[in-house]
Amino acid sequence: MSELTNKSLTELVSLIKTKELKSEDITKDFIDNCNKGEKLNAFVTNAFDHALDKAKNFDKNPNLDCLLPGIPLAVKDLFCTEGVRTTAGSKMLENFIPNYESTVTNNLWSEGAFLLGKLNCDEFAMGSSNETSYFGNVINPLKDNVVPGGSSGGSAAAVCANLTPATIGTDTGGSIRQPASFTGTVGLKPTYGLCSRWGIVAFASSLDQAGPMTKNVSDCALMLEAMVGFDPKDSTSINKKKENYSKNLSKDIKGLKIGIPKEYRVDGMPSQIEELWDKGKKILKEEGAEIIDISLPHTEYALPTYYIVAPAEASSNLARYDGVKYGFRSSKGANLIEMYENTRSEGFGDEVKRRILIGTYVLSSGYYDAYYLKAQKVRQLIKRDFDQSFKNVDAILTPSTPSSAFQIGEKKDDPISMYLNDVFTVPVNLAGVPAISIPAGLDKNKLPLGLQLIGKPLAEQTLLNIAYSMEDKINFKLDLNKWWEN
Amino acid sequence: MVGELVDKDNSKYLIKGKQSNWEVVIGLEVHAQVSSNSKLFSGSATKFGAEPNTQVSLVDSAFPGMLPVINQYCIEQAVKTGLGFNAKINSYSVFDRKNYFYADLPQGYQISQYKNPIVGEGEIILDLPSGTKKIGIERLHLEQDAGKSIHDIDPSNTFVDLNRSGIALMEIVSKPDLRSPDEVNAYIKKLRSIMRYLGTCDGNMQEGSLRADVNVSVRKEGDTTLGTRCEIKNVNSIKFMQMAIDYEAKRQVELLESGKSIDQETRLFDTKKNETRSMRSKEDAHDYRYFPDPDLLPLKLSEDFINKIKKNIPELPDEKKKRFIEKFNLTPYEATILVSDIETSKYFEEVVKDSDVKLAANWIIGELFALLNEKNLEITQSPISARNLSKLINLIKDGTISGKIAKTLFELMLDGDKDPEILVEEKGLQQKSDPKELENLIDGVIKDNPDKVAEYKSGKVKLFGFFVGQVMKVSNGTANPQLVNEILKKKL
Amino acid sequence: MSIDKDKIIHTSKLARISLEEKKVDSLSKDLSNIFNFIEKLNKIKTDDVKPLTSILDHSLRARDDQVTDGSIREKVLGNAPNKNEEFFIVPKVIE
């Protein structure tokens, strides 16, 4: 029966809508798979009982007039879920049970889906390998000694290993697209402001966006459609009419202009990436798109800019974890200040502390202008690069990452080489534009590599359409040997 | 010992030191609570005196994923207040985060405005005994209040109430233009008055709606550069502000005269000991790491929006004072007092709708204020309504009662805001001006005091007053004193 | 730029994170490397560039002044590590 879990979200939805499948059957199969997949460590908290209840309830009185009828979904543990522990991968929130539901998950539940569990992630989404989680690292289903990427590593692994039909992650500097690329799945970071940030544990507010992670582009369109929407509770939410991304999905990309930025060729990039990129260009040309060489001259400054802006915002966003209102409190400390210092020292992991210190430092008096203000100016230039390019092209094609998934522990003690992983994804967050990563092929170690399409603000439909037509031609198939099931 | 004041008559507040006289330079950062129903960035209530932590939302208590959404009314009140100070309204302003850790600051930062405040430079005119003085306003910005830490419930713990957390404050920063505790008094009162006219802040200092950080420095008389200042945090009464300034200025003079220097620092005014002391705890976290709040966008105000508010600005104390002087012929002194508080000015205008202006001014500033003072009441709680005071004044004006009887009548009216016209009828308090009637009374008095009459006639003319008194007494004070005088003179 | 131990200690005070001695050493090394990397930004001239305060260009949206929240003391205090029915409780504050 567990073939059900191999099916795409779109297929499952249509089987439920045609009443060929019951929600309970699907849910049971995924729970079964989740139990078998424990070795992957993709889940922090399961909500299996809740999911079964919901499934049974759905079957009793099925409402088929919604986007995700009766679909169980596990989500990244950065989304606050009412009554279900939400940890952000941190000891700080090990026992935190919110009494509210994030807008994005709430949107999914309104479309008929329900919670299957909470997926592991790097602590407070700070990491590119899922090795900073307090709940242990996640393992890439494609190889047992390899990372799934991060910070949405649990989400990527869960989709890849069929532990959930689809999922959502958050992307601050590549945290959806990089793990998608590492696991041969599809991940989309929407335009900043398209998805509400309300109820999502914040990392860097000006960069954070929630987005779908799925098996294919159709699923991605469906999930995106279900999760977006204007939210008056988020001052940065864009007030615009909802689009029917799934209904309007089309492979017709004739006449679209696709930019190829010369700056996305970095030293030491494996030759397979170049080859896949060329293959991507070729496919686009065959589909009737026009390929145009472009320049995004400030690309090399994106990572340094990011490593000022994101930690600065994070240092402030994470100040609320002080042992007073909720979460972990150290038992040591005779007075308030000692309590704060011990709580934050014991409650945060090394990478989080490192970034809080970087952020605190770049904002501190005497350094603000040299670092933070400088970064805001360079961010302006990076955004301008995209604005300029999008006068001439409809989308930009790049590799998603400069390498395939690396080994567990390989980069753990070298922050810079870890950060370099996000070199192609970070500029997109700084500019607030949307981007999608789709699987494009394998490297010499048989690990997947992704291609990234970057779009104009709010041009998610265009990106999905291009990705949809490419997906067809690339015809990438995941080869799961399910080593984790023994 | 330094500290004696010199030249006080000339309204110059100077501290006499060993070497020279010292001038005190004061700037205020006033925190005025916006009179809004809900908080600046959340929908929680702002009522004073609620049960602890009942006016707190998940936004105010900084739960993960909670986001601020600004209150439109608070934006309007800040603009309105700025216009009340004739200040520049900035069409572009930015909310920043001021980062520091404290038990009653749940987010670990206060949302405030740093580089780009909503209101820029303006001014306030003070009416001082020596004349008027302009005090510059540096800026006004919107920010969140913090919660309350309670240290005296438990010896080893602090209790935290977040009801205040997130309430909208306008921080109004003055230029260092103030020179004495008296000027600070006048400044706070004027500021409060303007905001009450505008309805943007109720100015209630007991409830903490108005507090100030007081920046104090001293310099030798005649110096033009500013000395190093100390900031005395969060003083919540004018009296304490004045005491704190007095103490702090003298402390600084003593330090400087003994060859020491002033540390720029934050200090606390200890109301029990009447002294200021250093707040070390604030010092080591003095790096606030301001940066624009990424959860909020820059605030852009259109010309239209500002003009709409401008159109609805009511007559403010300075204009009203001018009008009172011109229209009612009041002295500047009377006008200043009558416009100082919006409710007083309303009361006055109600009274003079149909009664004599001069009498009204005298009665309000005199009897009514004395009464309110004695009973510790606001004018809105006055036991005598404007309507009845107006009637009383008319009774005086048309001669129905004498000024003296009016005072008696005023006392009688207190009990339940009685109508003076009815009281006069009931108690027969009309002034007796009928010569026949008065003659009868006078005859009676003369008859009853034959020995005094004899003394008077033998040259003791001082006794005339005694006879007048007797006549007034038998008439229960209602006899027209002028007529009594005339008739008595003839009779004696 | 090298971030020496004193800077690490000062910054950790500001961030209210206590650090063991050996952590200070390794952080000093890590942060020095990271700042060397970050300082690549000094290569670009930005004198005439306006800093980006928000990537969205609409103005701040406001809500009406209505009481729509609060009166949820149990929820607010529910997750607190130390509390009573009315208050959050923290170790003594020294002023």
Ligand SMILES: [Mg+2]
């Ligand atoms: Mg201050």
Ligand SMILES: [Zn+2]
């Ligand atoms: Zn303030």
